[in-house]
Amino acid sequence: MILITDAHVSLGNDNEIEFFKMLDKIEKTDHDVVFLGDIFELWIAMPRYEEDMHIKFLDWCKNQKEKRQIGYVEGNHEFFLKDEKSDNFSWISTDFRLDPETNILFGHGDLINEKDTSYRIFRKVTKNKLMKQLVRYMPLAPSLVRYIKKKMTNSNKKRGFIPHDTLNLFACNKFKEGIKTIMLGHFHNEYCYEGETEKLYSLPDWMDTGKISVYDCVSKELTSCKWTELNIDRDEN
Numbered sequence: 001m002i003l004i005t006d007a008h009v010s011l012g013n014d015n016e017i018e019f020f021k022m023l024d025k026i027e028k029t030d031h032d033v034v035f036l037g038d039i040f041e042l043w044i045a046m047p048r049y050e051e052d053m054h055i056k057f058l059d060w061c062k063n064q065k066e067k068r069q070i071g072y073v074e075g076n077h078e079f080f081l082k083d084e085k086s087d088n089f090s091w092i093s094t095d096f097r098l099d100p101e102t103n104i105l106f107g108h109g110d111l112i113n114e115k116d117t118s119y120r121i122f123r124k125v126t127k128n129k130l131m132k133q134l135v136r137y138m139p140l141a142p143s144l145v146r147y148i149k150k151k152m153t154n155s156n157k158k159r160g161f162i163p164h165d166t167l168n169l170f171a172c173n174k175f176k177e178g179i180k181t182i183m184l185g186h187f188h189n190e191y192c193y194e195g196e197t198e199k200l201y202s203l204p205d206w207m208d209t210g211k212i213s214v215y216d217c218v219s220k221e222l223t224s225c226k227w228t229e230l231n232i233d234r235d236e237n
């Protein structure tokens with residue numbers, strides 16, 4: 001299984017061509033793929049805001065889900081995907097997904113801090129049905145979107161910082177519930193918290209490192225490598 005997170009693909013980041021080259025390479029493997037969120041710098045899943053890169057990506061997912069599992073967790077830079085685009089994925093979640101086959105808990109990571117009330121309020125205000133209708137029809141919606149984008153850029157200033165205590169606490173609580181493996185994006189840095197037999201992983205962002213993560217469902221080992229180093233022999237999964 002391949003995990004990709006925080007690619008932040010956009011014209012501004014000039015990484016669209018490389019991202020789709022990577023998807024071409026993944027097609028040559030037998031891996032399932034889980035996208036852990038913030039794959040695009042900003043994605044509002046409605047015709048008014050959608051760019052060619054979003055449509056190209058959705059086509060890729062729809063096509064590939066006939067051949068492998070394609071999972072998606074919405075990031076904090078992505079809006080209304082589950083409502084509008086779920087047909088393109090094997091599964092999609094707006095928060096957490098406990099995978100029934102592998103018993104892995106997948107999440108983006110923006111929701112693990114229960115004390116982060118200002119972010120939770122921001123999220124409730126931006127990710128709800130009323131906002132969806134406003135964004136869909138309101139004449140001034142594009143300026144609102146620019147505001148949201150600015151807000152998100154501000155929160156990006158924390159890049160490089162990992163809230164170890166928050167992650168460890170989240171992990172401990174989930175381990176108590178019987179969850180063995182947790183995979184998160186959002187923090188852009190690699191980190192692993194180990195319980196007795198359990199593990200929480202924070203995965204490296206694709207945008208700055210070019211890294212993806214490969215999870216071996218049999219040995220239960222996770223390795224991260226540059227996408228260009230991905231082994232395309234078809235005997236592994």
Ligand SMILES: [Mn+2]
Nearest residue numbers: 038075076186
């Ligand atoms: Mn994020």
